[in-house]
Amino acid sequence: MNISQAAKLSGLSVKTVRYYADIKMVEPARNIQSGYRSYSNDDVAKLNFIGKARRFNFSIEECRELLSLYQDKNRSSKEVKKLTLAKIASIDKKLKEFHSLRDELSHLVNCCNGDDRPSCPILDELSK
Amino acid sequence: MNISQAAKLSGLSVKTVRYYADIKMVEPARNIQSGYRSYSNDDVAKLNFIGKARRFNFSIEECRELLSLYQDKNRSSKEVKKLTLAKIASIDKKLKEFHSLRDELSHLVNCCNGDDRPSCPILDELSK
């Protein structure tokens, strides 16, 4: 199938699918006459896999790793679990940062009158 | 003072300070003989302000806006509060996303044996 069909089935944009071919993540066959990319069902399955992993916040390089584990019938589930635990840890870190950021900002907002006068504790804090 | 001194006082890297000059956020005077950037205390105060706002997750464009509000003695605190509330909302959105991501991933991890056998519910989920 052509690229737009593969894009539709995998829920990705044509641009993204072409990008994944460029970076050698999912390299489809080529139609010799036209030069068009020709995607198999297996290629689409890979695109799906990557799309999901990306939505789970795995980076492109992590996706590459997961994909090769996925295709390796002898891999151990230990390896996949390790990668996933690391991802959870990095998400936890970001969650922590955003939580404390949120708390500080909402504290500042609560201190600010938000009226037409210039006095503003938010700017005061930023300039300290 | 020279750029390295300004960088030290503001807690930013020299590269970053030069970058802020390039994008016309903090444009210092120039020493005519040497061409070196020459930072005033006021410039350093602005760098400090920006550094803090960046740590509060404001984008460069938002910093630009906050900085002009900061320098406008007639601004209303309302405007600053509005910007800050929008920032809190965007942080909340990210928090939500990361929370559900975390939950899904940790569910998958709990289902995975993590042993030397190939069977892995994490990969199964990604390939569905």
Place this chain on the structure above:
DNA sequence: ATAAAGTCTCCAGTTACTGGAATGTAAAGA
């Protein structure tokens, strides 16, 4: 036959810097 839709490659832009090369200037030591 022609027009529209789909595809190709290649280049540029996004965010907010960071690293490095080549070159120029200033300050300190011998």
Place this chain on the structure above:
DNA sequence: TCTTTACATTCCAGTAACTGGAGACTTTAT
């Protein structure tokens, strides 16, 4: 004074993961 060293300058490239657009070619529909 000469030289080394430290600091400064500009410009180019790279980061992550795409996205948009130009110009050219192929396929499909009318």
